[in-house]
Amino acid sequence: MEMDMPIPKGRGFTPFPFGQCQVCGAEATGNHYGANTCEGCKGFFKRSLPVFRTFRCFFGNKCDVTPETRNRCKACRFRKCVEAGMALDAVKMGRIPKAVKEHAMEGKSGGSHHRNSSGTGLGRQISSASQATSHMASARTGSPDGADSSPGGGGMGNNGISSPESSADNFSRDGDNESPPPPPPHPMPRNSNSNNATPVSDYRLTEEQHRRQQQQQQHYPGMNAPTSLSTQGGGMKSMADNYRFHPYARLQQQQAHHFKGDRNGNGVSYPYQSAGGGVSGDRLQTGGSSGLLYRADGEQQQQQTKNGQWQPTSRNQPPQSRMMPVPDYTLGGRQSSVTTTTTGDQTGLKSPSAQSETGGKSGVFVAMGGGGGGLFSPAFAGRHPEVRMPNGRIRAMADQAITGDFNENEPDLMEHSTAPEKIKAAMANSETAVVVMHPALQGGTHGMPVVPRDIMVFQPSYVPQDKLPDSPGRDSAVTANHHRLDTKRRRMEVQDVSGGGVKIPANPGMKYFAELAQNPALKTAVGEKTFRVIAAKNADIYGEETRANEEFLREAMSAKYVPKDSEQTPQDMRDVLKDRLITQVKRVVQLSESIPGFRTLNVDDQHSLLRTCILDVWMVHSARFLRDKQSYILFLETRTHYARKWMELFLTDDFLDTVFFIADKINALDLSFDELALLKSILIVRPDRPGLQNIALITAIHNHVLEALKLGIATRRPLESPQLIYDFLELLKGWSVLDLMQEKYVHPIDLSQMAQGPWKIGETASSAASVSSKSSDAGTVSPCPDKQQMLVGEGKAPVAALKTPAIET
DNA sequence: GGGAAAAGGTCAGTGA
DNA sequence: TCACTGACCTTTTCCC
Numbered sequence: 010m011e012m013d014m015p016i017p018k019g020r021g022f023t024p025f026p027f028g029q030c031q032v033c034g035a036e037a038t039g040n041h042y043g044a045n046t047c048e049g050c051k052g053f054f055k056r057s058l059p060v061f062r063t064f065r066c067f068f069g070n071k072c073d074v075t076p077e078t079r080n081r082c083k084a085c086r087f088r089k090c091v092e093a094g095m096a097l098d099a100v101k102m103g104r105i106p107k108a109v110k111e112h113a114m115e116g117k118s119g120g121s122h123h124r125n126s127s128g129t130g131l132g133r134q135i136s137s138a139s140q141a142t143s144h145m146a147s148a149r150t151g152s153p154d155g156a157d158s159s160p161g162g163g164g165m166g167n168n169g170i171s172s173p174e175s176s177a178d179n180f181s182r183d184g185d186n187e188s189p190p191p192p193p194p195h196p197m198p199r200n201s202n203s204n205n206a207t208p209v210s211d212y213r214l215t216e217e218q219h220r221r222q223q224q225q226q227q228h229y230p231g232m233n234a235p236t237s238l239s240t241q242g243g244g245m246k247s248m249a250d251n252y253r254f255h256p257y258a259r260l261q262q263q264q265a266h267h268f269k270g271d272r273n274g275n276g277v278s279y280p281y282q283s284a285g286g287g288v289s290g291d292r293l294q295t296g297g298s299s300g301l302l303y304r305a306d307g308e309q310q311q312q313q314t315k316n317g318q319w320q321p322t323s324r325n326q327p328p329q330s331r332m333m334p335v336p337d338y339t340l341g342g343r344q345s346s347v348t349t350t351t352t353g354d355q356t357g358l359k360s361p362s363a364q365s366e367t368g369g370k371s372g373v374f375v376a377m378g379g380g381g382g383g384l385f386s387p388a389f390a391g392r393h394p395e396v397r398m399p400n401g402r403i404r405a406m407a408d409q410a411i412t413g414d415f416n417e418n419e420p421d422l423m424e425h426s427t428a429p430e431k432i433k434a435a436m437a438n439s440e441t442a443v444v445v446m447h448p449a450l451q452g453g454t455h456g457m458p459v460v461p462r463d464i465m466v467f468q469p470s471y472v473p474q475d476k477l478p479d480s481p482g483r484d485s486a487v488t489a490n491h492h493r494l495d496t497k498r499r500r501m502e503v504q505d506v507s508g509g510g511v512k513i514p515a516n517p518g519m520k521y522f523a524e525l526a527q528n529p530a531l532k533t534a535v536g537e538k539t540f541r542v543i544a545a546k547n548a549d550i551y552g553e554e555t556r557a558n559e560e561f562l563r564e565a566m567s568a569k570y571v572p573k574d575s576e577q578t579p580q581d582m583r584d585v586l587k588d589r590l591i592t593q594v595k596r597v598v599q600l601s602e603s604i605p606g607f608r609t610l611n612v613d614d615q616h617s618l619l620r621t622c623i624l625d626v627w628m629v630h631s632a633r634f635l636r637d638k639q640s641y642i643l644f645l646e647t648r649t650h651y652a653r654k655w656m657e658l659f660l661t662d663d664f665l666d667t668v669f670f671i672a673d674k675i676n677a678l679d680l681s682f683d684e685l686a687l688l689k690s691i692l693i694v695r696p697d698r699p700g701l702q703n704i705a706l707i708t709a710i711h712n713h714v715l716e717a718l719k720l721g722i723a724t725r726r727p728l729e730s731p732q733l734i735y736d737f738l739e740l741l742k743g744w745s746v747l748d749l750m751q752e753k754y755v756h757p758i759d760l761s762q763m764a765q766g767p768w769k770i771g772e773t774a775s776s777a778a779s780v781s782s783k784s785s786d787a788g789t790v791s792p793c794p795d796k797q798q799m800l801v802g803e804g805k806a807p808v809a810a811l812k813t814p815a816i817e818t
Numbered sequence: 819g820g821g822a823a824a825a826g827g828t829c830a831g832t833g834a
Numbered sequence: 835t836c837a838c839t840g841a842c843c844t845t846t847t848c849c850c
Contacts, residue, residue, distance in 0.1 A: 038841095039824060049840050055826075056838080080839070100825075825846070832839080 031093035032086065035076040042100055044093035049079070054090045058097065061087050511538045516609040522709040533720060539605055539713065540687060540721035546603035547686030550596050551630065555682065594619075597626050597693065604690045606710035610703060617700045618693055618707070625692040628671055628747060629685055635672035671747050674740050678733065681725075687718035691741070 027037035030047040032054075041051035057064070066072060066084035074082070074089045511534040514521055525532040597619060601607050607615065680688065696708040719734050726733070 041824070047840085048842085051825090052840055053838095820850085822849075823847085825844100827844070828842085830839100830841095832837100834836085834838105 030076075032089045032095075033074050033076050033079040042090075042095040042097065044090070044095045046090075046093065046095070047076075050086070050090060053079075053083075053086060054095050057083065057087050057090070511535055513538055513542070513605050517606045518609050519706050519709060522606070522706075522713060525713070532716070535605075536713070536717040536720040537724065539717040540683070542605070543600070543603045543690050543714070543717070544683035544686045544721075546600055547683070547689065550599050551686075552682075593623060593627055597623060597689075600626070600686070600689060601693050604694060604710060604714060606706065606713070607694060610706065610710075614701050614703055614707065617698055618695070621698045622693045622695070625695075625744070625747065626689045628668065629675060629689045629692065632672040632675035635669055635676075667746055667749075671744070674743065678736055678740060680733075680737075684718060684722060687714060687721065688737075690714045691718065692744070 027039055027045045029035065029045075030037045030050050031044045032046050032050040035047040035049065037045040038048050038051070039045070042054055046054070064084035064087050066082050066088075070085060070088060072078070072082040072085035074086050079086050511531070513535055525535055601615070601619060607618075610618070675688075691711060691714050694707055694711045694714060696704050696711050701707055718737075722733055722737075
């Protein structure tokens with residue numbers, strides 16, 4: 010192989026034989042970061058340092074890295090950089106010492122086993138030059154006096170001084186199986202009394218350099234380029250050994266450990282599972298340059314699950330809806346092909362025997378970071394609970410790809426491909442779940458076809474918040490993609506998407522909502538406006554209290570915090586409940602004023618909606634203060650904890666189970682303060698409440714607010730929106746669990762009864778009343794709102810005599 | 819201090 | 835429009 014020499018820059022210039030790039034084989038322009046590389050690989054290594062942990066190769070780390078293919082796989086390119094000895098601590102500055110240069114030039118005449126040499130003198134030149142510079146670079150990482158402080162130091166291996174074999178070894182074993190590399194022509198001195206012509210002092214670290222390195226070693230034991238690591242303790246070590254100590258591998262391990270588990274509680278048992286209408290079958294796509302996510306199939310949400318709402322699972326029989334119309338909380342679009350099994354594999358995928366019926370190609374198509382992907386057997390999902398979703402589908406593997414949690418030697422890998430036709434074929438297969446990551450998360454060029462956007466957009470949803478770019482606790486593990494996408498997100502946050510100049514009528518009716526449906530642009534603008542209006546109102550109502558509680562909540566959530574049971578008596582509790590109920594009802598009424606169309610409803614419907622939503626809204630507002638694990642309710646105003654054991658004095662087990670369950674589901678969504686406001690509003694205007702008259706208008710209002718929330722999520726955090734919206738709709742579908750509780754336990758009683766006795770919610774109203782009749786009238790509570798004649802809508806729609814459900818805060 | 823060599827910055831080109 | 839690449843340039847470091 011012919012080698013192009015660097016162009017001499019002046020008279021008498023002795024060109025240093027950098028030879029070929031040790032990474033890709035192109036012409037090297039110098040010794041960069043410890044290895045002779047081309048400008049491209051130099052720049053690539055420099056750019057990759059902060060983000061290399063995002064690189065993953067799913068093809069066994071065996072990709073060819075040549076000038077033509079080097080941009081196809083970042084992981085392999087970076088790996089080769091490291092193998093070549095590139096590292097920040099291998100940096101050298103200044104000219105190459107004359108002696109080294111002469112040795113390198115002398116080496117031209119010798120033989121070589123270098124893979125690029127093919128036994129020619131030029132090859133030897135490359136090898137010796139590389140080794141010579143490698144000597145110099147890595148020598149700087151050694152002890153200042155060059156003495157061997159390694160207990161096992163001796164021979165070629167020496168402490169802190171690069172072993173030329175190691176780099177050559179790494180280099181050659183990656184490429185071919187030729188004979189081992191030759192011994193170095195000029196091993197660097199390990200001791201100051203070496204006979205080597207090059208003065209050891211030339212390679213000494215400056216005092217400052219040495220100090221820095223000592224610090225580095227303290228923070229990252231073994232944080233050296235593999236060339237120096239390879240010989241610690243004497244003798245050569247394998248490349249794998251080098252990697253074990255290299256920060257590249259170390260940090261991957263740390264990250265993999267850190268990212269174990271997911272915030273959505275995968276692996277926990279869900280009382281109910283829904284089936285069908287899920288993510289894998291729904292088509293989302295990115296639209297326009299804004300990055301907004303929207304459904305490709307338009308606005309309709311006609312898709313329903315098989316029975317309209319719940320699908321029985323093996324574990325629980327879902328509740329039947331007691332309400333009339335059931336809002337459709339599916340994403341719409343293509344019906345999922347994934348069925349939920351009743352036995353065995355909880356992934357929702359058919360058994361291997363079922364696969365055989367479809368030609369043995371059934372499986373889970375998983376796209377991963379870096380653009381790779383493949384078809385996996387259903388067993389894959391069974392062995393990866395962290396990527397399993399409650400409905401049996403598989404999460405995108407992007408997170409695993411980013412965190413290094415994924416084993417590229419996945420035994421269940423059936424087929425590699427991200428080819429569009431393969432994915433489409435997989436989608437057509439009724440037994441196949443398809444999960445494709447967000448195109449923007451692909452690590453860039455991978456030499457593979459980009460997954461078509463019209464198939465699906467998915468993205469990781471469970472990267473811990475403290476790893477996201479804006480979080481204070483973030484570290485360098487934040488990926489370049491996250492940086493990039495976060496930049497995009499921030500840009501969108503400040504962007505006035507729409508709605509700024511839109512005016513929503515004071516009393517929008519069916520006609521108005523019908524017009525919106527015909528005008529997508531207007532609908533988007535109004536949706537954005539709706540989001541803002543409701544969020545602003547919510548901030549007015551709850552903001553101050555929420556801010557005041559933040560400190561205590563943080564304190565209570567800290568590991569050091571030891572909660573103390575409330576010392577309040579049941580009578581105290583009744584007083585607290587009394588005050589909180591009054592406040593709660595006022596707030597709900599206030600919030601309802603901000604919902605477009607609510608004022609248009611007649612008084613009876615307003616009344617019905619308000620009186621039935623109190624528990625729902627309270628759940629949303631208080632979910633974050635219900636910590637299932639601690640089984641505590643935190644009353645932030647009074648800085649008091651109420652242990653569940655204590656609460657059981659008032660509330661039945663199944664009621665508490667439901668409350669904590671719903672709270673967990675809400676918390677898992679990690680909705681923002683504003684998004685929670687929209688969720689409250691959606692629950693206020695539920696068309697499936699009993700006794701409603703104008704169901705059509707209520708449905709229109711409900712859907713409008715729902716769309717506003719989805720739009721708000723998609724606009725404010727486009728990366729998370731598909732998964733978040735999906736999870737959100739799943740939450741709404743499961744909300745009927747709380748409805749049952751409310752109907753069974755809350756509706757039959759009122760606060761006056763609750764306030765009077767040591768009885769439990771869950772007993773019948775009559776029994777409660779009979780108990781209460783035995784007690785005095787102490788604490789008798791009037792449900793307040795009925796006497797306050799709270800007005801909704803410019804004073805023309807009085808909501809009087811709210812027969813408030815008993816609410817326990 | 820001159821000059822060599824590498825780090826780091828810049829920006830046009832490229833592809834998605 | 836954006837991210838990425840890499841050739842080219844400037845700055846910094848250090849040998850002579």
